[in-house]
Amino acid sequence: MNIEFLGGVREVGRSAILVNDSLLLDYGMLTGTPPRFPVGSVAPEAVVVSHGHLDHVGAVPSLLSGDARPPIHWTPPTHELTLLLARDTLKLHGGSYDCPFTEEEIRRVTQVSETHGYREPFDAAGHEVTFFDAGHIPGSTHVLVDDGETRLLYTADFHTGNQRLLSGTTARPNADVVIAESTYSDVEHDERAAVEERFAESVKTTLWEGGTVVVPAFAIGRTQEMLLVCDAHDIDCYVDGMGKRVTRTFRQHPAFVRDADALRRAISNARFVTGRDGQRKRIAAKNAVIVTTSGMLSGGPAMTYVPEIRANPVNKITMTGYQVEGTPGRELLDSGCAEIDGRVMPVSAQVESYDFSAHADRDGLLDFLDAYRDARLLVNHGDRCEAFAAELRNDGFDANAPELGDVVAY
DSSP, X not given: OEEEEEEOXXXXXXXXXXXXXXXXXXXXXXXXXXXXXXXXXXXXXXXXXXXXXXXXXXXXXXXXXXXXXXXXXXXXXXXXXXXXXXXXXXXXXXXXXXXXXXHHHHHHHHHHEEEOOTTOOEEETTEEEEEEEOSSXXXXXXXXXXXXXXXXXXXXXXOSSOOSSOOOOOOOOOOSEXXXXXXXXXXXXXXXXXXXXXXXXXXXXXXXXTXXXXXXXXXXXXXXXXXXXXXXXXXXXXXXXXXXXXXXXXXXXXXXXXXXXXXXXXXXXXXXXXXXXXXXXXXXXXXXXXXXXXXXXXXXXXXXXXXXXXXXXXXXXXXXXXXXXXSHHHXXXXXXXXXXXXXXXXXXXXXXXXXOOOSOOHHHHHHHHGGGTTSEEEEESSSOHHHHHHHHHHTTOEEEOOOTXXXXXX
């Protein structure tokens, strides 16, 4: 088996792995100015997509340019999320050189789409492929690829702990080679129940004091998790941004969430914002909780809510995910100011951060990889891949961290 790394190695973003020159695993983008895409040119016979996050699916429609029509294999939620993200990307970058695809190529995605459930083997470019629930977001998968000689497990993004939206992964299929993510290889998450309690107590305190709480949240996965957390702790909330559409998508795929009834109740508990006629400014002036995109304050309705509530120290902004260096969310945490629509604004409202990560932490990674002590490990999707691979080698694993463009043969 030949494995070529076209992106997502020694970095987080633009994941892309080519197996035996014919089967492509993921094809994402690394957001930035300008965005970055996988290296090289590929013409795969088939594509397999692990899950619907931009760094794994962001460039997929570009594979359908010209006469190319490779089938794309994924779960039903991942198919729908890819279309949603592609249309959003086209809206943001369609008029510039930054967007690698057109509306026509987005339309072609559904024409070549082939959806599969978990643990249902299928053929892709002459390989037997099986999806396993990765516990990251609804529809997320570990991908097992068997070419008849070698069994490759691509973990993609995964979580071993339970969230309200999803149960942690328990799948440990036999494999000779494992490509393992390492996003939080040097982090230990706090116990989730304790994080929830701190969040709920903080929000309720602010509401009792007459304040407004803005909860920036990623549209895919985090928004729905926060709706479930709010509902579980009897906190009424508004929901705004792309997370509204994603929530409706997940509602239509109950088999891919932990508790479909709990999600339905949480949706019923939330009030969906239309954004018409100054509605957002009126809501921001209320004694309310608002779950909204963007999770890093880099766009979306948060650009309306934060300026409206920033001057009152009774109000609160509760960050719920990792803030990448250089984003307004990170700047707010570090300096107490945020750049909104080109203006740097001081923020007197309280700013807090909570770890609701959907990735395995160091203990979760090691627990998962302990089942693969006899396999060869290739560490990717992290900013310290080399260091984590060295730590694994010191613990007796056969582990390495490929570089961009590397081809590994087994």
